[in-house]
Amino acid sequence: MKKYKFKIIAGIFLLMTVALFIASCAASKPIADKPGALLWGENCVRCHNAPSPSAFSDTQWEAIGKHMRVRANLTEDEVNKIVEFLSMANQ
Numbered sequence: 001m002k003k004y005k006f007k008i009i010a011g012i013f014l015l016m017t018v019a020l021f022i023a024s025c026a027a028s029k030p031i032a033d034k035p036g037a038l039l040w041g042e043n044c045v046r047c048h049n050a051p052s053p054s055a056f057s058d059t060q061w062e063a064i065g066k067h068m069r070v071r072a073n074l075t076e077d078e079v080n081k082i083v084e085f086l087s088m089a090n091q
């Protein structure tokens with residue numbers, strides 16, 4: 001009887017380990033998504049020349065990001081990554 005109980009606990013433990021492993025794979029997926037620099041190069045040239053990162057300040061890029069997000073039909077996450085890249089590259 002005792003041995004049987006141990007098997008159940010071991011089984012649950014194994015299942016939880018497998019579940020955690022699968023969950024950690026799913027969580028790491030967005031990191032593999034496109035970086036801001038690539039999104040900038042792909043999206044911000046569709047209607048005009050890609051603006052140079054140094055052309056605007058961080059605050060200006062944030063406002064521009066909000067405007068161009070609507071125009072370019074980007075997700076909030078995508079635009080945040082582009083603005084983050086532009087703010088890093090305009091020093």
Ligand code: HEC
Pocket residue numbers: 040043044045046047048051064067068069071072082
């Ligand atoms: C669907 C077309 C379209 C896309 C895609 C687009 N833009 Fe624009 N952009 C425009 C238009 C039209 C204007 C001029 C009118 C305005 O300012 O709203 C403009 C203006 C700008 C300006 C202002 C230029 C100035 O001299 O004041 C900046 C900066 C800019 N875009 C950056 C971007 C960035 C960064 C992206 C990528 C996230 C982007 N745009 C994607 C259409 C687009």
